[in-house]
Amino acid sequence: MSTPTSLEALIEALRCLPGVGPKSAQRMAYHLLQHDRSGAARLGEAVGRALQALQHCQRCNNFAESEICERCASPRRDPTVLCVVESPVDMNMMEQTHAFQGLYYVLMGRISPLDGCGPRELGLERLLARAQDGVVKEVVLATNFTNEGEATAHYITALLKPSGVSVTRIARGVPVGGELEYVDSGTLAQALRERRVCQT
Amino acid sequence: MQRQRADAQPAFVLHTTPFRETSLIVEAFTRDFGRIALLARGARRPRSAIRGLLMAFQPLELGWAGKGEVLTLMKAEWQGGQPLLTGQALFCGYYLNELLLHLLPREDAHERLFERYREILARLGADPTGKVREADLRCFEKALLQELGYGLTLDHDNAGRAITATAHYHYRMEQGPVLLSHAGEAEGAVLGRTLLDLGAEDFSEPRTLAEAKQLMRSLMAYYLSGKELETRKIFKELQEL
Numbered sequence: 096m097s098t099p100t101s102l103e104a105l106i107e108a109l110r111c112l113p114g115v116g117p118k119s120a121q122r123m124a125y126h127l128l129q130h131d132r133s134g135a136a137r138l139g140e141a142v143g144r145a146l147q148a149l150q151h152c153q154r155c156n157n158f159a160e161s162e163i164c165e166r167c168a169s170p171r172r173d174p175t176v177l178c179v180v181e182s183p184v185d186m187n188m189m190e191q192t193h194a195f196q197g198l199y200y201v202l203m204g205r206i207s208p209l210d211g212c213g214p215r216e217l218g219l220e221r222l223l224a225r226a227q228d229g230v231v232k233e234v235v236l237a238t239n240f241t242n243e244g245e246a247t248a249h250y251i252t253a254l255l256k257p258s259g260v261s262v263t264r265i266a267r268g269v270p271v272g273g274e275l276e277y278v279d280s281g282t283l284a285q286a287l288r289e290r291r292v293c294q295t
Numbered sequence: 296m297q298r299q300r301a302d303a304q305p306a307f308v309l310h311t312t313p314f315r316e317t318s319l320i321v322e323a324f325t326r327d328f329g330r331i332a333l334l335a336r337g338a339r340r341p342r343s344a345i346r347g348l349l350m351a352f353q354p355l356e357l358g359w360a361g362k363g364e365v366l367t368l369m370k371a372e373w374q375g376g377q378p379l380l381t382g383q384a385l386f387c388g389y390y391l392n393e394l395l396l397h398l399l400p401r402e403d404a405h406e407r408l409f410e411r412y413r414e415i416l417a418r419l420g421a422d423p424t425g426k427v428r429e430a431d432l433r434c435f436e437k438a439l440l441q442e443l444g445y446g447l448t449l450d451h452d453n454a455g456r457a458i459t460a461t462a463h464y465h466y467r468m469e470q471g472p473v474l475l476s477h478a479g480e481a482e483g484a485v486l487g488r489t490l491l492d493l494g495a496e497d498f499s500e501p502r503t504l505a506e507a508k509q510l511m512r513s514l515m516a517y518y519l520s521g522k523e524l525e526t527r528k529i530f531k532e533l534q535e536l
């Protein structure tokens with residue numbers, strides 16, 4: 096049995112989505128063509144439009160419709176504090192805390208030496224330029240607490256040191272509402288190592 | 296193909312790569328089975344119990360079963376006692392892992408090397424400033440070559456004469472140290488003292504440390520067949536900052 100080429104191309108194209116194997120791609124393709132042709136059209140248009148309209152904000156590197164995104168242009172944000180995160184999802188998590196009023200820089204990745212992703216691949220010179228705009232006083236490193244996140248934080252610290260900007264790292268420890276009984280050993284061990292003197 | 300099964304096997308994760316939607320392929324260095332690849336099913340699910348556990352440089356105990364080239368991870372337990380690596384020490388850790396991934400063939404037990412690796416990670420983690428310990432790296436490179444059957448000749452030259460501390464030598468692959476009439480006779484010449492110190496793992500002499508670094512670099516390059524290590528590139532970039 097031969098499959099028409101355009102259908103094959105669609106199935107192949109859907110496989111670029113994370114976690115979509117040949118079977119799910121085939122299921123998706125048949126669903127779109129048989130049951131939801133208008134949905135398929137919307138999807139096609141939306142992908143095309145997004146590709147055309149979205150660019151990286153010149154200041155925070157996140158996706159934006161304009162050269163400088165709304166958040167970076169907002170007068171209500173504190174431009175002296177710059178928070179560095181690995182991904183847009185991480186930035187959204189930080190925003191949900193309502194505890195941060197500064198601006199962001201989204202790396203769109205992390206240093207992972209064994210995956211061949213180094214400082215150059217990550218374009219860290221753009222972060223250096225951003226942090227040296229003369230307004231930023233503190234850079235808060237909110238990369239993940241994985242080896243790769245730590246490696247990234249260390250490299251950025253070394254990179255920014257000569258510029259005189261103060262560099263801080265978010266703290267790690269037991270989650271709020273976390274009962275020790277249910278906290279993983281690694282987190283608990285690190286929280287113990289990084290214990291502080293109690294103030295009265 | 297033979298079925299394999301292991302329980303509570305001391306191990307370190309060398310590297311993980313995403314596999315399918317929610318799984319990971321884990322390259323692990325184990326005490327009794329050497330380097331193996333394990334499939335960790337569902338390890339990338341948000342609530343996976345082993346999600347945060349399969350982290351490089353942390354002592355674990357792994358259990359697996361299966362046959363063929365990829366075995367299935369059944370159990371992973373955190374052993375603790377090893378602080379997370381930070382700073383330059385973290386990049387040293389990556390360097391060790393990169394060497395193991397490139398040079399250590401799969402499923403050959405290397406117990407002594409495993410112990411060496413564990414000791415060096417412990418020392419790297421014990422220094423909160425995360426400074427590079429060049430001496431540790433040299434010891435590991437030497438132990439790795441030894442385990443692979445490329446042990447260095449450090450007490451006599453290619454003509455069987457004992458090494459003289461004050462003489463100059465050129466270390467040739469497969470031949471060992473060749474005595475030179477003067478230092479400028481060959482590129483990368485080292486002092487006899489360096490060879491003796493490297494044999495005794497005594498790096499108190501700054502010249503030994505510097506020459507041993509050059510010597511080991513050329514040896515590693517030879518055994519890596521010219522492949523450039525990613526961690527070395529990053530080390531270089533870090534130094535240039």
Ligand SMILES: [Zn+2]
Nearest residue numbers: 152155164167
């Ligand atoms: Zn922006």
